[in-house]
Every structure is written in structure tokens, then in C-alpha cells.
Amino acid sequence: MWTAVCKYSQLEPGRGVAALxxxxxxxxxxxxxxxLYAVGNLDPFCGASVISRGITGMRGDGTATVASPMxxxxxxxxxxxxxxxxxxxxxxxxxxxxxxVVWVAPDVTSQTAAGAELLTEPTLVT
Amino acid sequence: MSPSQRTVLVxxxxxxxxxxxxSLLEHGHxxxxxxxxxxxxxxxxxxxxxxxxxxxxxxxxxxLEPYSDGGVEVLSGVAVAGVDRAARTVTTADGDVRGxxxxxxxxxxxxxxxxxxxxxxxxxxxxxxxxxxxxIAAYAAEPDRTPTPTRARTxxxxxxxxxxGLEAAKALTSLGLKTTVVEFAPRLMPLQxxxxxxxxxxxxxxxxxxxxxxxxxxxxxxxxxxxxxxxVQAVRGDDVLAIExxxxxxxxxxRPEDSLARAAGLDVGERGGIVVDSLCRTEDRHIYAIGECAxxxxxxxxxxxxxxxxxxxxxxxxxxxxxxDRAFTGADTSTKLKLxxxxxxxxxxxxxxxxxxxxxxxxDSRRRVYRKLTIAPDGRLLGGILVGDAEDYGxxxxxxxxxxxxxxxxxxxxxxxxxxxSIGPCGLPDSAVLCSCHNVTKGAICTAIHDLAGxxxxxxxxxxxxxxxxxxTKAGTGCGSxxxxxxxxxxxxxxxxxxxxxxxxxxxxxxxxxxxxxxxxTGYAELLAxxxxxxxxxTDGCDVCKPAVGSILASLGGLLAEGEAKPHVLDGGQAxxxxxxxxVLANLQRNGSYSVVPRIPGxxxxxxxxxxxxxxxxxxxxYTKITGGQRIDMFGARMADxxxxxxxxxxxxFESGHAYGKALRxxxxxxxxxxxxxxxxxxxxxxxxxxxxxxxxxxxxxIKMAVSGCARECAEAQSxxxxxxxxxxxxxxxxxxxxxARPRHxxxxxxxxxxxxxxxxxxxxxxxxxxxxxxxxxxxxWVERYEGGLDRLRxxxxxxxxxxxxxxxxxxxxxxxxxxxxxxxVLEDPVKLAxxxxxxNAPQAPDPTVAFVPERGQIKPLLTLGRR
Ligand code: SRM
Ligand SMILES: Cc1cc2nc3c(=O)[nH]c(=O)nc-3n(C[C@H](O)[C@H](O)[C@H](O)COP(=O)(O)OP(=O)(O)OC[C@H]3O[C@@H](n4cnc5c(N)ncnc54)[C@H](O)[C@@H]3O)c2cc1C
Ligand code: SF4
Ligand code: FES
Numbered sequence: 001m002w003t004a005v006c007k008y009s010q011l012e013p014g015r016g017v018a019a020l021x022x023x024x025x026x027x028x029x030x031x032x033x034x035x036l037y038a039v040g041n042l043d044p045f046c047g048a049s050v051i052s053r054g055i056t057g058m059r060g061d062g063t064a065t066v067a068s069p070m071x072x073x074x075x076x077x078x079x080x081x082x083x084x085x086x087x088x089x090x091x092x093x094x095x096x097x098x099x100x101v102v103w104v105a106p107d108v109t110s111q112t113a114a115g116a117e118l119l120t121e122p123t124l125v126t
Numbered sequence: 127m128s129p130s131q132r133t134v135l136v137x138x139x140x141x142x143x144x145x146x147x148x149s150l151l152e153h154g155h156x157x158x159x160x161x162x163x164x165x166x167x168x169x170x171x172x173x174x175x176x177x178x179x180x181x182x183x184x185x186x187x188x189x190l191e192p193y194s195d196g197g198v199e200v201l202s203g204v205a206v207a208g209v210d211r212a213a214r215t216v217t218t219a220d221g222d223v224r225g226x227x228x229x230x231x232x233x234x235x236x237x238x239x240x241x242x243x244x245x246x247x248x249x250x251x252x253x254x255x256x257x258x259x260x261x262i263a264a265y266a267a268e269p270d271r272t273p274t275p276t277r278a279r280t281x282x283x284x285x286x287x288x289x290x291g292l293e294a295a296k297a298l299t300s301l302g303l304k305t306t307v308v309e310f311a312p313r314l315m316p317l318q319x320x321x322x323x324x325x326x327x328x329x330x331x332x333x334x335x336x337x338x339x340x341x342x343x344x345x346x347x348x349x350x351x352x353x354x355x356x357x358v359q360a361v362r363g364d365d366v367l368a369i370e371x372x373x374x375x376x377x378x379x380x381r382p383e384d385s386l387a388r389a390a391g392l393d394v395g396e397r398g399g400i401v402v403d404s405l406c407r408t409e410d411r412h413i414y415a416i417g418e419c420a421x422x423x424x425x426x427x428x429x430x431x432x433x434x435x436x437x438x439x440x441x442x443x444x445x446x447x448x449x450x451d452r453a454f455t456g457a458d459t460s461t462k463l464k465l466x467x468x469x470x471x472x473x474x475x476x477x478x479x480x481x482x483x484x485x486x487x488x489x490d491s492r493r494r495v496y497r498k499l500t501i502a503p504d505g506r507l508l509g510g511i512l513v514g515d516a517e518d519y520g521x522x523x524x525x526x527x528x529x530x531x532x533x534x535x536x537x538x539x540x541x542x543x544x545x546x547x548s549i550g551p552c553g554l555p556d557s558a559v560l561c562s563c564h565n566v567t568k569g570a571i572c573t574a575i576h577d578l579a580g581x582x583x584x585x586x587x588x589x590x591x592x593x594x595x596x597x598x599t600k601a602g603t604g605c606g607s608x609x610x611x612x613x614x615x616x617x618x619x620x621x622x623x624x625x626x627x628x629x630x631x632x633x634x635x636x637x638x639x640x641x642x643x644x645x646x647x648t649g650y651a652e653l654l655a656x657x658x659x660x661x662x663x664x665t666d667g668c669d670v671c672k673p674a675v676g677s678i679l680a681s682l683g684g685l686l687a688e689g690e691a692k693p694h695v696l697d698g699g700q701a702x703x704x705x706x707x708x709x710v711l712a713n714l715q716r717n718g719s720y721s722v723v724p725r726i727p728g729x730x731x732x733x734x735x736x737x738x739x740x741x742x743x744x745x746x747x748x749y750t751k752i753t754g755g756q757r758i759d760m761f762g763a764r765m766a767d768x769x770x771x772x773x774x775x776x777x778x779x780f781e782s783g784h785a786y787g788k789a790l791r792x793x794x795x796x797x798x799x800x801x802x803x804x805x806x807x808x809x810x811x812x813x814x815x816x817x818x819x820x821x822x823x824x825x826x827x828x829i830k831m832a833v834s835g836c837a838r839e840c841a842e843a844q845s846x847x848x849x850x851x852x853x854x855x856x857x858x859x860x861x862x863x864x865x866x867a868r869p870r871h872x873x874x875x876x877x878x879x880x881x882x883x884x885x886x887x888x889x890x891x892x893x894x895x896x897x898x899x900x901x902x903x904x905x906x907x908w909v910e911r912y913e914g915g916l917d918r919l920r921x922x923x924x925x926x927x928x929x930x931x932x933x934x935x936x937x938x939x940x941x942x943x944x945x946x947x948x949x950x951x952v953l954e955d956p957v958k959l960a961x962x963x964x965x966x967n968a969p970q971a972p973d974p975t976v977a978f979v980p981e982r983g984q985i986k987p988l989l990t991l992g993r994r
Contacts, residue, residue, distance in 0.1 A: 003967070004967070005966060005967050006966045006967060008159070008197060009132055009158065009159045010960075010966070012698075012701055012702060013154070013195065013699075013702065014666070014672075014702030014703075015701055015702040015961075017961075017963075017965075017966040018964065018965050018966065018973075019965050019966050019967045019968075020965045020967060020968045020971060025965070025973070025975075028966070030197070031666060032194065032195070032651065032665060032666050032702075033194060033195060033196050033665055033666070034193070034194075034195035034196030034197035034198070035196055042975065046716065047717075047975065047989065048716065048717055048718035048975060049718050049973055049975040049976075050714070050718045053706070053709050053710065053714075054669070055668070055669040055672050055673070055702070055703075055704075055705065056666065056702070057666050057667055057668035057669060057672065058664055058665060058666035058667070058668070059629070059664075059668075060629050060659070060664055062663070062664070064666070065668070067668070067669035069705070069706035069709060069714055070706070070714065070716075070718075072669060074669070097197070100159055
């Protein structure tokens with residue numbers, strides 16, 4: 001199931017928002033190049049729900065990242081893996097833009113279930 | 127940009143439409159919803175270099191840079207068929223309807239085809255698009271259908287002997303066609319060159335094997351049995367000419383593509399072109415027109431790309447609601463022919479039509495060189511025509527409007543001729559525009575050269591390439607005529623390296639500060655593009671450089687501010703740069719909640735205000751504590767409650783205490799002469815004055831101050847970045863103190879200062895620290911490593927030996943003038959307020975991870991994991 005999160009234009013390039021997706025807190029980012037990422041909002045190192053408030057970035061090899069605001073652990077946005085502790089990872093969510101609206105689904109595999117959902121425009125909380 | 131302008135539709139994805147979208151993205155925030163319709167089947171490409179397709183036949187090499195924001199919707203192969211101004215919608219040729227807040231018409235031109243007989247016969251082409259050149263090449267290569275096929279097409283005629291026609295003629299010869307140019311005017315390139323120039327040009331064109339018929343009018347296209355073109359018939363004086371032509375290319379001028387606007391009832395000029403004002407707005411405030419389809423405010427339709435780019439920028443700036451509008455009121459029409467072996471350029475007032483203009487001419491028909499410069503009565507260079515030798519076109523064009531550094535006669539002589547003076551780009555002032563396509567000055571190009579050399583990533587043993595310069599400044603990526611000058615500059619400049627901030631910037635914080643201040647850079651994206659790794663494809667920074675640059679921009683906010691606009695750390699592009707605490711203007715606590723610290727200047731507070739703090743803390747269930755900085759901290763605030771808490775505090779007259787910022791924290795005071803029996807000056811008043819002067823001033827690290835009323839030093843001023851201790855005769859000033867993990871006693875900088883001298887010296891000290899310190903370096907370490915030591919620092923700050931006192935004070939004055947309470951500004955701005963929602967799709971839902979348990983009559987965080 002896809003959840004409508006917000007309008008794409010509501011997202012500020014480089015800054016994240018937190019969203020509730022089927023009861024779970026998800027950090028959604030629109031990067032400066034326009035790409036979208038969604039990962040779990042809970043920082044596994046401290047247990048606070050703060051990843052969406054981190055600073056996004058790009059490593060020299062093109063890896064898109066977010067640094068947790070708490071103790072500055074940096075995560076790979078595409079895989080969720082903590083760069084300095086590869087055994088720790090954030091859950092990664094499916095995210096897409098359709099008709100100006102950003103949608104998130106609980107996990108990457110649910111992408112195929114999209115079709116029917118997308119026919120209706122969601123009502124958005126603004 | 128107001129939310130009502132967010133949906134921007136662009137019709138036409140040519141060079142100007144592309145530039146408009148790029149420019150709008152550069153302006154940035156909040157990000158608009160942009161959709162671009164392009165009738166051509168491919169995204170925008172470099173039409174100016176269209177003829178170079180014949181060299182590599184690779185359309186990809188003409189592609190224009192993809193947008194920095196992948197969110198722009200580009201619909202290639204989708205033509206817009208109509209505009210409904212009342213409904214504010216457009217309809218595509220396929221019948222799709224799209225709404226807009228702002229519509230930008232960038233539909234360019236259509237080639238003008240004289241309505242002669244058979245002008246649409248097979249074999250007749252225009253020369254405008256990649257499709258056109260591909261079709262021309264394919265048609266020329268088609269074999270005939272006889273049993274022993276030979277090349278069917280051997281001859282070509284180009285109608286029109288202007289810039290475009292000559293390019294087309296060159297292209298046809300490169301396809302192996304015997305080519306003739308038919309031009310109605312008595313000479314080639316009638317718009318750009320005079321008779322003398324045309325004679326030299328004609329001789330050079332003939333060398334390419336092209337036959338020329340000037341003063342000749344096309345009569346009709348003659349077709350064969352199959353209906354395809356075989357020849358053209360033309361008239362010269364009393365003669366009727368029949369010229370063989372398997373291919374006919376019309377390059378007889380263009381007409382503004384204004385049909386959508388006409389149908390929508392918008393004003394168009396007598397000879398076409400959508401009427402716009404200097405901001406490129408049509409009479410309908412929701413519709414803009416830019417590029418070749420527009421009739422600019424100066425009553426002209428421009429058929430060149432540079433004016434189109436300037437219009438794109440004017441429209442983008444206006445739509446993005448920049449503080450300052452960039453009006454387009456006219457442009458330079460300098461041009462250079464881009465044919466290998468034929469150098470022709472014309473620039474400025476080429477014909478010398480200005481009042482009292484005189485000219486100097488050099489003509490050598492043997493070598494087929496013709497050069498002419500036009501000069502104003504006061505000696506300024508007005509323009510010129512260069513044929514056969516246009517090597518110094520870039521330099522001369524940049525000198526238009528200036529007093530040339532040498533006599534025009536000397537500049538006129540081709541290089542190598544006795545007496546010739548060649549100034550070269552190095553002799554130009556920094557302000558001279560070297561790349562007129564992209565309006566890039568010599569100074570900006572030199573900066574880029576230095577930056578690239580500093581990064582040490584130049585190719586070929588450290589050499590910076592023009593391509594890299596183009597990557598960061600755009601210079602040279604338009605018509606290419608300035609590349610020679612850029613190469614010369616690269617040769618002349620050089621550049622050393624430096625120890626950089628992070629992998630995205632090779633510069634130190636202090637160097638970046640200098641760049642931002644000097645070039646008035648107002649955004650991170652611009653800095654990364656011009657001086658960071660963006661040119662190398664690493665288009666985003668990291669949690670080191672972003673907050674550092676955010677801090678520089680904030681420190682310089684007062685100076686960079688334009689007009690009434692007060693800069694704010696949570697403004698558009700800046701909001702994404704802010705570190706942990708600045709991100710929401712509060713201090714993050716271990717469970718994801720925040721603390722709130724209102725400013726209590728000098729530690730002085732009325733009972734009423736104390737009561738307000740108590741009430742706010744009670745009503746929002748916050749933990750309260752008196753801090754080591756003489757004020758009160760309230761802990762455990764949920765992010766979504768921050769605006770509500772601050773609304774109460776602001777209403778009661780409180781301001782942000784910047785406990786979250788690398789900025790002035792507190793100015794601690796002792797009670798001073800008003801009450802204390804030993805006090806010699808009013809330390810409380812001084813502390814309050816200092817705190818109000820420097821509040822909000824962002825710096826490389828936090829700044830703490832204190833003022834003691836006498837030598838007993840109850841305020842611990844000698845442990846502060848700036849410490850002030852009262853004397854009988856005035857104030858002693860200490861700098862560079864620190865508590866924390868590595869305590870340092872402050873150094874005595876000056877004694878017995880009066881109030882004005884005290885403030886002036888602190889102004890200069892702080893401004894110099896902000897300009898020179900490294901990222902996250904406190905004054906203590908900076909003072910310790912200051913070159914020349916404390917004595918030197920003293921002579922710079924007090925005796926002003928470097929003559930920069932005024933510049934340093936200027937920063938603080940600008941800061942004081944631009945200061946507004948950060949939190950009040952947030953409360954007044956719905957865009958900023960929206961960011962405090964816990965969840966974007968459920969703003970009211972509480973964050974379940976923020977929970978508390980009681981302790982000693984107050985709360986403390988309930989931790990799930992704790993610190994790792
Ligand atoms: C609240 C307070 C402790 C208290 O309960 O009294 C405090 C709390 C924090 N201090 Fe402090 N410091 C507080 C006074 C001090 C003092 C004493 C003073 O200012 O008189 C010092 C030593 C003096 C000095 O700075 O030179 C002090 C030296 C530090 C340091 C070490 C700085 C250094 O140069 O070594 C840090 C770490 C840093 O800034 O990198 C720090 C960092 C912090 C931070 C901001 C840590 C953080 O990043 O979250 C704490 C968060 C406060 C919050 O959440 O509101 N705090 N801190 C004091 C707030 C003062 C105020 O009203 O603004
Ligand atoms: C061969 C050649 C050489 C040139 N050399 C130079 C030079 O040296 N220097 C110089 O300054 N200029 C030169 N020019 C001119 C320069 O290319 C133009 O000034 C520039 O491209 C104008 O840009 P534009 O965006 O206004 O129009 P265009 O680039 O023409 O773009 C307009 C686009 O809008 C599309 N469009 C039109 N109507 C619709 C519709 N209803 N719906 C959707 N899309 C639509 C068109 O298909 C087209 O792609 C040259 C041009 C050519 C053809
Ligand atoms: S230092 Fe002096 S002025 Fe300050 S409180 Fe102590 S005695 Fe009073
Ligand atoms: S002048 Fe055209 S690219 Fe520089």
C-alpha cells in the first residue's frame with residue numbers, strides 16, 4: 001500500500017520531513033538534484049526519532065547520505081547502511097513521485113502494488 | 127516566490143527555455159513545480175552549434191546540461207496547441223489540459239520561407255533544428271534509383287547569405303554538394319558587415335568552393351518529374367539565372383513563433399513578436415515571453431542567444447521574487463561567424479552610426495583581411511568589424527564602451543604587423559565582460575582558474591581546461607567565441623593549492639568567507655557550483671561544509687542583505703544547511719526533544735518576565751534549570767510545540783537566546799556600581815549594551831562575553847572570548863579566554879578604553895575573528911595562532927595598521943542594522959512554521975519516542991536506547 005506523504009513541492013531540496021507510513025515514522029528527503037529517498041526515522045544509535053532532521057549530502061563517489069543530528073553518524077540513503085558501522089542500517093522504504101505527490105510504501109518490494117492506488121489523487125493535509 | 131506562483135509551465139524547450147528553467151532552479155526556494163513542453167522530440171540542445179553536427183553527427187554532443195533538480199518535468203515531443211487565459215490552462219496537441227500559475231512562452235522562431243512556387247517540394251529544407259540537419263544529410267546521401275545507382279544529389283542552393291546561410295552553405299559543401307548561395311542584398315551578411323568587410327568575406331567564401339550570387343532574387347523552385355527540386359530560378363538585374371539544385375535550403379531569416387500568443391489574444395508587434403515589458407511579462411500578469419518569440423521592451427526582436435538568456439534570467443528573477451529585479455532593456459548584438467577558416471565578427475556599433483562616431487579601417491585585399499573600429503568623439507571604443515583576422519574579437523568586444531589602452535590605429539593592425547599592439551585578455555579590467563553569451567567577467571573567470579588550480583584536479587599535469595572553466599562559470603559554453611581569451615587567461619594566471627574544508631571545498635573556511643564576501647554569493651548552491659566540487663559532478667556537500675557555509679552566509683547576512691529583505695537562517699536555500707540545533711532553532715536533547723532558552727541580556731530580568739517563564743514551563747510541562755550563563759533553560763519541548771512556546775515568549779517580549787547557534791551566547795555581568803559597594807562602573811548596563819549589540823551574530827564558534835564592575839572580577843570575564851573589566855578611568859578589554867575542556871585565561875588587549883573605543887575594538891576583534899578563524903575554532907585558539915602574536919593583533923585592531931578598521935566595523939554595523947529576532951520571524955512565516963510539524967502527513971500526531979518520567983518534582987527523558 002502506498003501512502004501519500006505530501007506534495008513534492010512541499011519538500012525543500014536538501015531538507016527532510018518525517019511522515020507516518022502505516023504507523024511507522026519515515027524520514028523522506030528530496031535531495032538537491034531532485035531525487036527522493038525514504039528511510040526509517042529512528043536513529044539506531046540513540047533511539048531518537050530524528051533522522052529526518054539530519055543534513056543530507058553526497059560523497060565523492062556519488063553516494064547520497066544523511067548525517068544523524070544526534071551523534072553525526074552518516075548513513076547511505078539508498079541502502080540505509082551506516083558508513084562507519086556497516087552492520088547497522090536504517091530500513092529503506094519505496095518512494096515515488098506521481099502527479100506532483102510523493103508516495104511512500106513500507107518496503108522496497110511493494111513497488112509493484114502501485115497501479116490501482118495511484119489512480120486517485122489523495123487529499124492532503126497542508 | 128509566493129505559493130500562488132508555484133506551478134510554472136514553460137512552452138518551448140529551446141535554448142532560452144532551458145536557460146529559464148536552470149535559472150529558476152538556481153533561485154531556488156521554495157522549489158517550484160516546473161513542467162516544460164518541447165515540440166521537438168528531444169530535450170533542449172545547443173542550437174547555436176547546430177552546424178557542428180556535421181562534424182561528428184552525434185546529437186548527444188549538443189545536449190545542454192541536465193537540470194540540477196531532477197524534479198523538473200520535461201515533456202519532449204509535446205506541442206502546446208492552445209492557451210486558455212481565463213481558466214489558466216494550456217492544451218497540448220494531444221488534448222491534455224494542464225493548469226498553470228505562471229506560463230512562460232519560449233517558442234523561439236520559425237524559419238521564414240519565401241512563398242515562391244514549389245517552396246514545399248521534396249528537396250526543400252529549412253535550417254533550424256537537429257531534425258532539419260539530419261533530414262538534409264539523409265536526403266543528400268540518398269542514391270538514385272537507376273539500375274547503376276550513382277549519387278543522386280550533387281548540387282545545393284542556399285537561399286540567404288547571412289550568418290545562417292553561410293553556415294548552411296558550409297554544411298552542404300561538407301556533404302559533397304556543389305553549393306551556391308543566393309542573397310537578395312548586394313553583399314553577404316548585410317546586417318553585420320559593411321561593403322569593405324563583405325568584399326574580404328566574399329573572397330574567403332569563394333575559397334571554400336561556394337558560388338555566390340548577391341543582389342539576386344529567388345523566383346521559384348524548379349521541380350522534376352517526380353515533383354522533387356532540381357533547380358532554382360533567380361533574377362539578377364535583367365538576367366534570369368537557372369541554378370541546379372537537388373537540395374534547396376532556406377535560410378532567409380526567421381519570424382517570431384508567436385502563434386499561441388496571437389490565438390490567446392495577447393499583444394503582438396506589427397512584424398510579430400509577443401509584446402513584453404522589461405521584466406518579460408506580457409500584458410497578462412500570469413504570462414511571460416522570452417527569447418526569439420518576444421518583442422522586448424526596447425521594441426526589438428532579438429535573433430541571438432545572449433539576449434535570450436538575459437531575458438530568461440530577468441523573467442526567472444522576477445518569478446522567483448528576487449529582491450532586485452533584473453530588467454531586460456536591450457542587449458548587445460555582437461556576432462561571430464563560426465566557420466572554420468573564415469573569420470568574421472561584428473560587435474557593438476559596427477557601422478559607427480552613433481553621434482559623431484569616427485572610424486579607423488585597415489584593409490588588405492591581398493591577404494583578404496579587413497578590420498574596422500568605430501570610436502566615439504571622446505575616444506571610447508564603440509564597436510567594429512573584423513574579417514579574415516578576428517583573433518582578438520573577444521578582447522576588443524570586451525573593451526566596447528571603454529577608453530582603449532592603446533591608440534585604435536595600433537589595435538587595428540593584425541597581430542604580427544609592424545606597429546601592432548595586442549592587449550590580450552590579461553590587459554582587460556576585471557569588470558570587462560569576456561563571455562557575452564553568459565555575461566561572465568574576466569574577474570570571475572580568473573577566480574575560477576585559481577579555484578580549479580587550487581583543487582589540483584586540472585587535467586594534463588595540473589593544467590586547468592576551458593571546459594572546466596565552462597563547468598563552473600558557463601563562460602565559453604555559448605557561441606564559443608570567447609574560448610581563445612579564456613585559454614590566454616589560463617596561461618597567464620596560475621594558482622596555488624590550500625588545505626580545504628572537506629572533500630567538497632579545497633578552500634579553508636576563511637578563504638570561503640573571503641569569496642562569499644567579495645563576490646556577494648548568497649547561496650550554498652552558487653558557492654558549490656562556482657568554487658566547490660559541483661563542477662566535478664559531486665553536486666551536494668556534507669554535514670561539514672553545509673553548516674560552515676550556512677554560518678558564513680549568516681555572519682555576512684547583514685552585508686549580503688538587499689533592500690528590506692532581512693536574511694534568516696531558515697530562509698529557502700539556507701534552511702537545509704543548518705546543523706542539529708540551528709535546524710529548528712532549539713537545542714536537541716538526547717530523546718529527540720528540545721530545550722528553549724530565551725535571551726536574558728546581562729542576566730537582568732524583571733519579576734514579571736520570570737513569572738512568564740515559569741508559566742510557560744508549567745503549561746508545556748518543561749524541566750527548568752538556571753544555566754551557567756545567567757539565564758533559564760526549559761527542557762523537554764516537543765518539536766511541534768516549539769512555535770507555541772515561542773509565541774508565548776515573544777508575546778511577553780522575549781527574544782531568541784541563540785543557545786543553539788554558533789553565535790553570541792551570553793554576556794555575563796556582575797551587579798556593578800549601581801549596587802555593589804566596590805563597583806567603579808555600571809557593568810550591568812555595559813553587559814546589556816554588548817549583548818544587544820552582538821546578539822544573533824553568527825561566528826565560526828560560539829562567543830561568550832562578560833563584564834565585571836571592578837577588579838574583583840565576579841563575572842569571570844577573563845575566561846570569556848571577550849572580557850571587559852571596569853577601571854577607574856574606563857574599561858580594560860581582554861580577548862581569547864575559554865572555559866570548557868581546555869581552559870585559557872584571556873589576554874589583556876587594551877586598557878582604560880572609553881565606551882566608544884571599547885565598542886569599536888570589540889567590533890573589529892569579532893569581525894576579524896569571523897573573517898579568519900577556521901570552522902569551529904574558538905577565539906582562544908585563533909588568538910593563540912594569530913600570526914605575529916598579540917602585539918600584531920593589537921596593532922591591527924587598535925592602530926589599524928592594515929587599514930581595514932572601517933571594513934571590519936562595517937560588518938558589525940550591517941549586522942546590527944539587519945538584526946531581527948529569529949524566532950519572531952519564524953512565527954510570522956507560514957513556510958517556516960510548517961517545518962515544525964512532527965509528521966508532514968499527520969501534524970497533530972505525537973511522536974511516540976518522546977516520553978518522560980518524573981524526577982525531583984520535574985520530568986526527565988524516558989530513554990529507549992540511551993547513548994551507544
Ligand atoms: C545549559 C548549559 C549548562 C547549564 O546547565 O548551566 C550548557 C549546556 C550545553 N553546553 Fe555548555 N552549557 C552552559 C554553559 C557553559 C559554560 C559556562 C559559561 O558559559 O559560563 C561553559 C564553559 C565556558 C566556555 O564556553 O568557555 C560551557 C562549555 C561548553 C563546551 C566546551 C567549549 C569549549 O570551548 O571547550 C561545549 C561543547 C562545544 O561547544 O563544542 C558546550 C556545549 C553545550 C551544549 C550546547 C551541548 C550540545 O551541543 O547540546 C549543552 C546544551 C544545552 C541545552 O541543551 O540547552 N558547553 N558551557 C549552560 C548554558 C549557558 C547559557 O545560558 O547559554
Ligand atoms: C544554425 C544556427 C546557428 C546559430 N548561430 C548563432 C550564433 O552564433 N550566435 C547566436 O547568438 N545565435 C545563433 N543562432 C540563434 C540561436 O540559436 C537562437 O537565438 C536561440 O536558439 C533562441 O532560443 P529560443 O529558445 O528563443 O528559441 P529556440 O531555440 O528556437 O527554441 C524554441 C523551441 O520551442 C519549441 N516550440 C515552438 N512552439 C511550440 C509549442 N507550441 N509547443 C511546444 N514547443 C514549441 C520549438 O520546437 C523549439 O524547440 C543560431 C541559430 C541557428 C539555427
Ligand atoms: S566585582 Fe566588584 S563590582 Fe563586581 S560584584 Fe564584585 S565587587 Fe561588585
Ligand atoms: S561569448 Fe559566447 S560563449 Fe562566451
